[in-house]
Amino acid sequence: MTTPSAPLTAPRTVVRRRRPRTPLTWIRGGGPANLLFLLPLLVVFGVFSWWPILRSVVMTFQRTTFVVTTWVGFDNFTALFRDPLVPTAVLNTAWFALLALIFGYPLPLVVAVLMSEVRRLRGLFSALAYLPVVVPPVVAVLLWKRFYDASPHGVFNTILGWVGIPPQPWIQSAATAMPSIVLEATWAAAGGTIIIYLAALTSVPPELYDAADMDGAGIWQKIWHVTLPQLRPVLLITFILQIIGTAQVFLEPFLLTFGGPANATLTVLQLIYRYAFGSGIGVDYGKATALSLLLAIFLALFSLVYFRLTRAWSQN
């Protein structure tokens, strides 16, 4: 992806290697200037990315309090396996991910395919679809919290009343809380996926459609046999990105329900947050990093298996 165009420069480096490398040749060769340019990267990534990533691995085997840090072996992991909230959070997160796939995965595809047939005012259509993505997530969540007002005078309940449906509890009941959260999350995210699909749709080679026309294919056949197979690579990517994103869902359940009612919307990331920063349970950085690491390892393995399984399928 970022491989430098080697052929021109390669012979020169071979010549340079034969000379002895001393600090002086390094300075003459522009070494200090090179280093100066890469310094912001080294400092910022080193301190705020690479070091914390290393540290997270170390911390899972430690107990850190404000005063002392002690090695505790696998105690953090055994504590996790004993905590009944862990399976709750894992199941809730899986439920969220599944609902997000059902609500949010086919919808942008259908809308994008329909929008690609629009010849006039395409910009308007794109802008309308993308508008919710521009709303700051916190504002969107707090706005939807108002929509989900469970009283008969709530926004959604008023609209349901017009068609004779009784008021729903929305985020107040354990059964409907998660679907309500997913609905909000889908509203907030779908526009971005639609734009990605639209970009992919414009790069479908026109010859394929022309050829399908020659063969007398109907519109639906063309969509099924030309459009969708051409979108397959991008569909595979958005799928795994959505899984990785939903596995780390935090903001929506945290602000809409705070994990309630009765932990029905407690997600893995909220549990990590509770371990590390939440009041009540107390500060337990070791347990929090251990759970983070487990989640990261799971996602890495999942992606690996996913790409293995779909490799043959993604190359048309």
Place this chain on the structure above:
Amino acid sequence: MEPELSRAAVEDSGERTAISTSDRRRPGIRFGLGTMHLVLLILLILWGVFPLLWLLKSAVTPTQDTLQTPIAIFPHGWDWNNVVAAWTQVGIGTQFLNTIWVAVGSWAVQLIVATTAGFGIAVLRPAYAKVLNGLVLGTLFVPGVVLLVPLYLTILHPPVLDQSLINTYWAVWLPAGTSAFNVVLVTRFFNGLPREIFEAARTDGAGPFRLFWSIVLPMSRPILGVVSVFAIVTAWKDYLWPSLVLTNPAIQPLSVRLPNIQSQTDLGVFLAALAISMIIPIVLFLVFQRLFLRSAGLGGAVKG
């Protein structure tokens, strides 16, 4: 890639989709397409505009009306005091400036890190640049959740400095610079610039700084625009991280402050505060629509 092509341009470009031009001439399909477009447009308006218009309306509606008849349009007149109270009493004005400050600082740090790193990796190419590039790419595969706690502890006790960065904007700005995505985008763009120009500049005696400032940066405006949009939008949206490191209400941005004031604030005033927080991103989007949508499409392309 350009979603905003005018009708004529679309027809001229030879761009085509499942429905061919001859299909379009058939009356049945023309009618079906027209109906489909109309239905889609109405649904998109309900989806994209209705919630936002409702918020704007409720921001200037008396609280009791919003509670009792949320869909009715101004049954008992307006209440502009909501907006005034939100800006002055609730202090949204301060939070608004804080948000801008957070966004500007994050943008500057991200731009500095991404451009200098891209220049170092793609143009100067010292031997160790490949290693650095690999390490940057590696962080793309580490989910954000892993960083949460150790990064918080790093901010609490940063190396070298003997002072916690909690409740300083540096705690948000510096970690914002670790966007591997930006570095990848910029490096890739710099790699695509013609190297003959660099060689010519070097023979004319331009040093690396001159090369960076007067040649590479001016040639990179498109990608700098994309990175800027990403940087500002991300900073404006972020909640979890700033809520952890900016605990002092006086310096918190809107996203952090809004959930906290919710319970003690009159509903009308609160909705006015929400509407104010939404306006700048929406206006920025409407003005720079093309850039936003191109960035969004590009996001998919690069992640792919």
